Amino acid sequence: MATLSTLLILADSRLPTGGHVHSGGVEEAVTSRVVVDLETLEAYLRRRIRTSGLVTASVAAAVHREDLTVADADAETDARTPSPAARQASRAQGRGLLRLARRVWPAVEQDWDWDSLGPRPHLAVTAGRVGAVSGLDPHQSALSLVYTTMTGTATAAQRLLALDPADVAALTFGLASLCEDTAALAAAGLADLSDPLLDEFAQRHAQRERPLFVS
Structure with missing residues (x-):
């Protein structure tokens, strides 16, 4: 099915959006x-x-459903991302996904265009719009973000700790049901959880000299 293929491609770590240079705080x-x-x-x-x-997936699902305008989604994401470094990382990845979206879907038959997202949208905002344009449903948009949140960090940790790739893959398989449950929760409405430890890691990493990952 085309929709499933689109979901798999969007969740692929090889997607040229810049996500591979972000560790999700695991380097710190x-x-x-x-x-x-x-x-x-x-x-x-x-x-x-x-x-x-x-949180990121819930904003994306809300953008997908058009429950939030781009401006409101941007503000809601800022409010739910206490760390300035984490906000910067989100916008960098959002811009990377937007660049790819312009190439893949250059002409969308809607009452908006990609410029409406602004030059540096949050990842959640871009992902929600991409999900709608590509034919996914809101749950699938949420699932794509939850999955890449997990795999991007897992891959970074594998490299940093020289872990066996098979062990890391087995670990991610074991977390599949948690990803599904989290995506379903995200698709049901906006979430507003945060983790002070992850925020602290993001800020420490931004101050570190010569890190391997951008974030």
């Missing part, structure tokens, strides 16, 4: 010895999925 978590092995990585991924993953 590794440096701080909070994440040191598979067990602690799993705990970190669960935190990411249930907080920032849920």
Whole structure:
């Protein structure tokens, strides 16, 4: 099915949106010895999925359904992202996805165009609009973001800790049901959870000299 293929492509880590240079805070978590092995990585991924993953996905689903205007979605995302560094990372990834969207869907038959998102939209805002244009439903838009929240961080941790890729893949398979449940919750309405530890990691990372990842 075309819709399933679109979902798989959007969730692919090879998608040229710049996401591969962001670790979701796990570089700082590794440096701080909070994440040191598979067990602690799993705990970190669960935190990411249930907080920032849920919030980002919920905004994307609301944009997809047109429950929020672009301006309102941008403001809601800012309000739900206490860390300035995390907000900057979100906008960088949003701009990367927007650049790709212009190439893939250059002419959309709607009453708006890609310029309406502004030059530096949050990732959630761009993802919600992309989901609607590409034919996904709001739950699928949410699921794509939850999934990439998990896999982007997991892949970064694999590289930083020199973990066995098969072990990390098995770990992500084990979190599949949590991703599905979180996406369903995100599609049901706006979430407003935050995690002070993840915010702290984002800020520390922004001040670190010569990090491997942008965030």
